[in-house]
Amino acid sequence: MTTWLDHHDIALVNRAVQTLRDEQPARWAESLERAGGDPRFALWLTLVDDLVASYPPLATNNPPSLPISQLRSQYCAGSSPISAASSALSDGGAHATTDPFPITPGR
Numbered sequence: 001m002t003t004w005l006d007h008h009d010i011a012l013v014n015r016a017v018q019t020l021r022d023e024q025p026a027r028w029a030e031s032l033e034r035a036g037g038d039p040r041f042a043l044w045l046t047l048v049d050d051l052v053a054s055y056p057p058l059a060t061n062n063p064p065s066l067p068i069s070q071l072r073s074q075y076c077a078g079s080s081p082i083s084a085a086s087s088a089l090s091d092g093g094a095h096a097t098t099d100p101f102p103i104t105p106g107r
Helices: 008-021 024-035 037-051 070-078 082-092
Strands: none
Touching: 008 024, 008 037, 024 037, 037 070, 037 082, 070 082
16 A cells, blocks of 8 residues: 555654654644554644645634545545545535535625
């Protein structure tokens, strides 16, 4: 299995994992738990979460999320975090509290 992270410098990936572990230990622990203990998948999940949460209409609301099984499938298939975040947003955010693509009447 070749993942998206396999196409990047392993030292850079390891440094990103170490930085996240050192600077945001609670967040790292949560990501690692979601990833079933796989640090590379945990880093990938964190990147997806950050991308989805930074989408302007969702920045202050509950961002959508995809089931972990779907995220793992995308990760194992070599999808980038950007692609997975896009899937979460275009999915309509089944868990979102707001429409990620609201239509304003009269515009």
